[in-house]
Amino acid sequence: SPADGKILNAGKVTSCHIEQVKGVTYSIQAFLGDLNWQNTSANGGLKAVNVNAKHTDINQNEIKVDANDTYSSRVADWNEYKKSLLMDPVNNDLYQIVIYLAPGDYHRFHSPVHCSIKYRRHFQGELLSVSPRVAGWVPELFSLNERVVYFGQWEKGFFSMTAVGATNVGSIRVHSDKSLHTNGRRWHRDIRHKDRRLNVEWEKGEEVGEFRMGSTIVILFEAPRDYSLCVQPGQKIKVGQSVTCCTDLDSRQKKRT
Known part of the structure; x- marks a missing residue:
């Protein structure tokens, strides 16, 4: 686990709209944004291409992207x-895996795995409460804030970690990204x-950043596809704390050998 808190949701993503809490969803496409900067380079890393952006202003490695992103809910597009x-x-x-950190929880977050981080994307949105009670009646809450x-990437492929701001918690600090200002x-x-x-590079367990x-x-x-998580909403x-079922993973590996 990257943080102390409460599991709001955990499991396989089966559609473009997934639950932030039971019965209330958010769109992954709206949450992550368009992938117009993403491409695979010869060494397997991610590479910025910005082929679909209507306008880009590159300054000191920073890319500003227009607001007119569109997201389709069609199955084929997803x-x-x-x-x-x-x-x-x-x-x-x-x-x-979605983890809610209550105001009284330890408010620093750590990398759950060893990973190579290639890009940061900062959305300047609202600062609505992300408590389970509010998340239960505000659709797309995570995409609004x-x-x-x-x-980036970890040993099994794509990896992303998102810090979502909340009421009075717009200040997000990341130790390896000093240029970030929220x-x-x-x-x-x-x-x-x-x-x-x-x-x-983020090492497994390394402190990545903090909320106020x-x-x-x-x-x-x-x-x-048969990966098992051992945590529940x-x-x-x-x-x-482990979030994967190690016994299941061990038995699967034994079957393959």
């Missing part, structure tokens, strides 16, 4: 979007998000 995220869409699938998404002056309304190229108070961490990651969890 499948194409998910396929573009996964490194091995034939054998792997996309999973999510200010958030910082870190994209809860600041409003950008021009035509700028939906700002992307920045990064090339940093409680908020939410969303992990989206690629793993084999509503469960309290601590930093470093």
Whole structure:
């Protein structure tokens, strides 16, 4: 686990709209944004291309992208979007873990795995409460709030970790990204998000950053189709606690040998 808190949701992502809490959804495409900067380079890394952006202003590795992103809920479009995220869409699938940090919880967050972070995407949004009670009646809450998404890869493929701001918690600090400034002056309304190229390694368990108070961490990651998570919505969890069913993974590996 990357943080202390309560599991709001965990499991395989089966459609473009997934539950932030039971019965209330958000769109992954709206949450992560268009993948117009993503491409696979010769060494398997992510590479910024910005082929679909109407306007880009590149300054010191920062890319400002227009607000006119559109997101389709059609199954075919969603499948194409998910396929573009996964490194091995034939054998792997996309999973999510959503953890709510209450104001009284330990408010630092850590990397759950060893990973290579290639990009940061900063959405300047609202600062609505992300408590389970509010998340239960505000659809697309995670896509409305200010958030910082870190994209990269881990041993099984695609990996992203998102810090979502909340009421009085717009201040998000990330130790390896000193240029990040949240809860600041409003950008021009035509700028939906700002992307920045990064090339940093996060070690498993490494402290990545902190909130001023409680908020939410969303992990989206690629793993084999039979990957097993051993956490349930509503469960309290601590930093470093296992979220995978190790016994299932061990037995699967034995069957393959």
